[in-house]
Amino acid sequence: MLLSDMIVTFSWNVFIPLTTACRNRCHYCGFRSDNPELMGISEVKELLNKAKNASEALFTFGEKADEVKGVRERLKSMGFSDFVDYVVEMNRLAISKSKLPHTNAGILSYSELKRLKPYNASMGLMLEQAVELDCHSESPGKKPEVRIKTIKDAGKLKIPFTTGILVGIGESFYDDLYSLEVIAELHKNYEHIQECIIQNFKPKKGTPMERMESPSADRMLKIVKEAREILPDDITIQIPPNLVRDILPFIKAGAGDLGGISDTTIDYINPEEPWPSIEEIERCLNGAYVLRERLPIYPRYIKMEWGGEEVSELISRMSDDEGYRKDGYRGS
Numbered sequence: 522m523l524l525s526d527m528i529v530t531f532s533w534n535v536f537i538p539l540t541t542a543c544r545n546r547c548h549y550c551g552f553r554s555d556n557p558e559l560m561g562i563s564e565v566k567e568l569l570n571k572a573k574n575a576s577e578a579l580f581t582f583g584e585k586a587d588e589v590k591g592v593r594e595r596l597k598s599m600g601f602s603d604f605v606d607y608v609v610e611m612n613r614l615a616i617s618k619s620k621l622p623h624t625n626a627g628i629l630s631y632s633e634l635k636r637l638k639p640y641n642a643s644m645g646l647m648l649e650q651a652v653e654l655d656c657h658s659e660s661p662g663k664k665p666e667v668r669i670k671t672i673k674d675a676g677k678l679k680i681p682f683t684t685g686i687l688v689g690i691g692e693s694f695y696d697d698l699y700s701l702e703v704i705a706e707l708h709k710n711y712e713h714i715q716e717c718i719i720q721n722f723k724p725k726k727g728t729p730m731e732r733m734e735s736p737s738a739d740r741m742l743k744i745v746k747e748a749r750e751i752l753p754d755d756i757t758i759q760i761p762p763n764l765v766r767d768i769l770p771f772i773k774a775g776a777g778d779l780g781g782i783s784d785t786t787i788d789y790i791n792p793e794e795p796w797p798s799i800e801e802i803e804r805c806l807n808g809a810y811v812l813r814e815r816l817p818i819y820p821r822y823i824k825m826e827w828g829g830e831e832v833s834e835l836i837s838r839m840s841d842d843e844g845y846r847k848d849g850y851r852g853s
């Protein structure tokens with residue numbers, strides 16, 4: 522086994538859920554709201570100030586929120602010309618507090634991605650599934666072709682990218698495999714995918730899918746094993762430690778990353794699932810693997826200088842000075 526196969530990574534982040542306004546209505550989502558909120562500058566500053574440990578500012582929020590009634594007007598009154606302008610300003614705030622932005626805004630056009638790229642170390646968009654599903658019948662932004670287009674456009678723009686699949690939302694095992702094949706193909710063309718999240722659905726109260734069960738650990742494990750076969754070696758498989766809890770079997774099956782973990786903010790998408798502590802994670806790993814902190818941009822993309830221009834200095838500073846080793850990971 523290679524030494525790098527024995528390393529499990531995670532990113533210390535702060536979760537900034539800019540808005541619960543969303544033009545989609547995914548049947549599994551407990552995040553979106555009909556009475557949406559929009560975070561102001563001082564609220565974002567407060568989260569950033571508290572997050573001493575974090576090197577990543579994770580911006581995840583509703584898709585095309587400015588299509589929701591009243592949001593455009595609210596943005597105007599806050600002094601922003603459009604929604605992307607607002608996101609850029611919040612990204613800049615994060616940079617000013619020495620946090621590297623990772624933005625997952627849902628689908629974006631090529632020109633919107635181009636406007637956000639300079640302010641982000643990496644960006645993300647879950648493919649969810651490459652097949653049409655019932656749970657997405659009220660979500661135009663979850664049509665496979667529009668998701669695939671955004672991921673492709675990010676590749677053309679050389680944006681280090683996170684994508685993944687959401688498992689247990691009505692798809693078959695073969696759909697999961699097909700979705701992973703689509704991700705593999707996207708990466709073969711653009712080489713921009715740093716990690717693929719394999720996320721298990723968790724039912725949320727008050728949603729149409731509240732009575733549906735989470736996929737079993739066995740099913741998830743089977744998919745992770747297949748994913749390790751299907752995906753190119755340079756795509757790391759990420760599993761969410763707050764949603765699977767017992768991570769060791771997943772690491773043995775081929776996962777190598779735990780995503781973002783925060784000591785100041787909750788997982789706003791899965792608010793009922795607390796982050797495990799570092800001690801808990803290490804206990805699960807049972808000495809068989811070493812846990813290392815990473816940045817939201819993976820080492821090879823730092824070397825190729827794919828990070829946004831406005832964050833490049835911060836990326837160099839963080840990867841050089843703060844205890845990062847030659848292989849790009851922090852820790853002894």
Ligand SMILES: O=c1nc2n(C[C@H](O)[C@H](O)[C@H](O)CO)c3cc(O)ccc3cc-2c(=O)[nH]1
Pocket residue numbers: 532534536577579623624625643644645646647683684716718759779780781782788789790791816817818
């Ligand atoms: O805390 C979470 N972080 C999520 N992250 C963040 C992720 O943990 C890290 O921000 C990335 O690994 C970058 O370091 C996502 C990032 C994406 O680009 C796309 C989807 C997700 C989903 C989640 C999530 O459900 N919960």
Ligand SMILES: C[C@H]1O[C@@H](n2cnc3c(N)ncnc32)[C@H](O)[C@@H]1O
Pocket residue numbers: 549550551581625646647649686687720721722723724725790791
């Ligand atoms: C940010 C990502 O969070 C995931 N997401 C949204 N709702 C749920 C849920 N109920 N359970 C697990 N993951 C979810 C989607 O995959 C989205 O793209």
Ligand code: SF4
Pocket residue numbers: 543544545546547550551552553582583584627660662
């Ligand atoms: S999962 Fe994302 S796109 Fe779907 S309703 Fe929730 S916030 Fe909107």
